[in-house]
Amino acid sequence: MQSDATLRQFVEITHLDVDQATQVLQSCNWDLETAVGLHLAGTEGDTDYGRGGRDTTTPSSGGGVGVSSPSGGAAGAGRPVPRAFGRGQEGGGGGGDDPEGDADGEGGDGQRRPLLRTDSVASTSSTSSLSRISSAVGLLGRAVLGVARTVAWVGSGILSFFSAVVLGPPGVPSESFDEFFEARYGRPRPDFFRGGLREALATARREEKVIFVYCHSDASAQTERFCRDVLKHDAVVALLNENFLVIGLDTSRLEGARTLSALRGRRCPFVALVMPPMGSSMEGSQTLHRLEGQIGVDQLVAVLTVAVGDMESLRHQVRVQSEETQRSRLLREEQDAEYLEALERDRQMQMARDNEEAERRAEEARKREAERERDRRRAEKEDKKRRLEESRAARSVEVRRILEEDDRRISSGESAAKILIRLPTGGRFERKFRADAPLSLLFDWIECRHLIEGGGGAWVAPGSFELKQTFPLRAFQKSESTLSELQLAPSSALLLHPLEAEDDAESEAAS
Incomplete structure (x- = not known):
């Protein structure tokens, strides 16, 4: 039945229990749109639903405390009021249990009446006790009713969730709303987005477009006219398809009902223009315009035109922000590149300094070596x-003895050889040797001469040397050949050529 489907949709949207939902729908003649608007208005203002709504305690017309009846009147206007409300309160019967306090109390009709005195104190005490008991029972009943409503609301929420998740809610999903709209109303039509609201927000942000949210309800009497005369209008379709991302949501589904409630819509058809977060901002979306109920073509075109202008201004701001962000990024990149170049230069300079320091240390190490x-x-040379x-000192004694013996033999008439030695420094000295004396004696004499002949200024022979004869050109090394055999007798002039200096020069060159 149509009423069962309407009741099920209303329960899924409002999460009321079945009894409350039935009362609200009956009070609205089973009009789902009116019932949802009434529910939202009652939720925001915390007011009564009216006829058939929940019971609320309100002051009665007669001045007492009554409970509103289904017809809106006050039930029990003359009910005795507990003493907890105080003396002098307006209340039905006005009496109380104080025999002296409310002598001129007012009745339930507001007229002053004389206090009715009784002779029986027990009767007055019984009336007061019954009033207290009645009030306590009323409070307890309201508490139990509140708990029952809470349990019913939770149960209806669980049932709605189970039916939406497991069984699947009725209505048209947003992914196929374009097919539904075209099948029912034909073309031209807006290009509805195939996806949910979350995906639409992400796509609109990427494409820098405003979202046109349309909440559809078949229960609304205005829906048919709006879809055929407004949404299919050529101007509206051109504006929507060119400048907006359009999404259609069926309010009989959970997503549509929640979107309608989140956008503070009260009736269908409902239209909202939502601006997604733009640029680098991660703030939430912003609702620019809302339209609901009887929406005309001129009204919608005017709103869409204003939104297009707002979007162009926003796009300009986004481009300016993007350019500024790009400039800032490029500036940071340039600064980072300059910083890296400076670091590289410092590193190269430090490497050069380190290399110079290493070369200096290596040179110092070579010099020390x-x-x-x-x-x-030098130590070896000295040694x-x-x-x-x-x-030479050890040999000089023997050389002196041999030379003294040769001098005596030469004096006795043996043949002699007179040898002249020229020094590299230009000095010279000479001596007579026996002609048959070996050449080694001549070398020993030259080496030990400063020890044999003495004198502080005596020339000292080098460690190694050779003797050269200029004519004929010959060089003599230390040997046992005699002077006569070498044809140095009876006289010869020889040049002393040191060999130790050449050895030292070669050693220094090698080092």
């Missing part, structure tokens, strides 16, 4: 010279 090598060679002097 060369100095140590020279010291070593060699010392050992040579010791050796």
